[in-house]
Amino acid sequence: MSKIPKAFVTGYPIHQSRSPQIHSYWLDFYRISGSYDPVEITGEHFPFFIHSLKERGFSGGNVTLPYKEQAYALAEKCDEVASHIGAVNTLWFENGILHGGNTDAYGFACNLDDFAPGWEKDTALVIGAGGASRAVLFALKERGYQKIILINRTRGRADYLAQHFGRQIVVANWQSINNYIGEAELIVNTTSLGMKNHIHDQDENQQPVINFAAAKPDVVVTDLVYTPLMTPFLKQAQKTGLKTVDGIGMLLHQATLGFEHWFGIKPQVTKALRSQILTGMGEKEI
Numbered sequence: 001m002s003k004i005p006k007a008f009v010t011g012y013p014i015h016q017s018r019s020p021q022i023h024s025y026w027l028d029f030y031r032i033s034g035s036y037d038p039v040e041i042t043g044e045h046f047p048f049f050i051h052s053l054k055e056r057g058f059s060g061g062n063v064t065l066p067y068k069e070q071a072y073a074l075a076e077k078c079d080e081v082a083s084h085i086g087a088v089n090t091l092w093f094e095n096g097i098l099h100g101g102n103t104d105a106y107g108f109a110c111n112l113d114d115f116a117p118g119w120e121k122d123t124a125l126v127i128g129a130g131g132a133s134r135a136v137l138f139a140l141k142e143r144g145y146q147k148i149i150l151i152n153r154t155r156g157r158a159d160y161l162a163q164h165f166g167r168q169i170v171v172a173n174w175q176s177i178n179n180y181i182g183e184a185e186l187i188v189n190t191t192s193l194g195m196k197n198h199i200h201d202q203d204e205n206q207q208p209v210i211n212f213a214a215a216k217p218d219v220v221v222t223d224l225v226y227t228p229l230m231t232p233f234l235k236q237a238q239k240t241g242l243k244t245v246d247g248i249g250m251l252l253h254q255a256t257l258g259f260e261h262w263f264g265i266k267p268q269v270t271k272a273l274r275s276q277i278l279t280g281m282g283e284k285e286i
């Protein structure tokens with residue numbers, strides 16, 4: 001009897017993860033007998049958990065906050081993206097060796113391929129210089145962007161990424177953000193707060209941080225935050241009549257590569273999957 005493949009998602013906390021719903025959907029859809037379960041692990045137990053994956057019968061799994069950097073250090077072999085980003089979100093065994101990959105850059109690019117075909121241009125503006133920003137910078141470089149203006153509240157973190165990612169990255173000051181809006185063909189928010197505290201579209205007296213009115217009319221604006229789906233940042237851009245792409249597709253697409261490793265089929269990201277996940281989040285299609 002062949003072994004039923006099983007996979008996990010771990011992080012701390014893990015209850016908020018949408019990944020179990022995504023993978024269960026595909027397991028049902030493709031009629032695969034396998035499992036994908038959340039496993040909450042506290043910090044001190046994380047290395048032990050990773051070392052015991054084989055014993056526990058896992059084919060692999062996903063790693064989310066706050067363990068992506070630790071997973072990178074613990075994987076025996078890492079793919080090019082994970083090595084460049086320094087973080088692993090997907091683990092799998094190949095010939096008994098624990099491999100680590102990072103599928104966020106792939107997910108980011110596929111989401112734009114779906115909803116903003118032709119998005120690959122020359123100049124992008126990226127807001128934020130945390131972990132998520134690294135995946136975006138990787139994807140933009142890979143898809144041919146020649147100038148990536150990087151802006152972060154803490155400038156030092158952006159300077160660090162510029163050194164790491166090379167000549168395409170141009171760092172600018174947080175306060176000067178509006179000087180760069182008109183140059184960008186793609187604007188990406190990677191900050192964890194989705195600019196929630198910075199754009200007060202209800203308050204007439206409050207000057208919004210981003211002056212979308214200065215943007216090119218065919219710019220694409222996207223946000224990595226997907227709770228809420230229509231973030232204040234996207235709302236503001238949409239109000240100005242700009243094309244926006246929400247962040248849920250990145251989550252769906254990044255999951256396909258892990259599923260393929262563990263269960264042997266490259267699953268499709270469909271409208272039906274998107275609707276089901278949005279419903280689970282209490283969100284409506286926008």
Ligand code: ATR
Nearest residue numbers: 128129130131132133152153154157190191192193
């Ligand atoms: P992630 O892995 O999700 O990117 P992170 O590494 O903690 O998380 O990075 C969070 C990003 O959101 C950073 O760019 C952070 O800016 P700082 O480097 O200045 O902290 C940004 N961020 C978080 N809260 C913010 C806020 N209130 N205003 C502006 N930027 C904020």
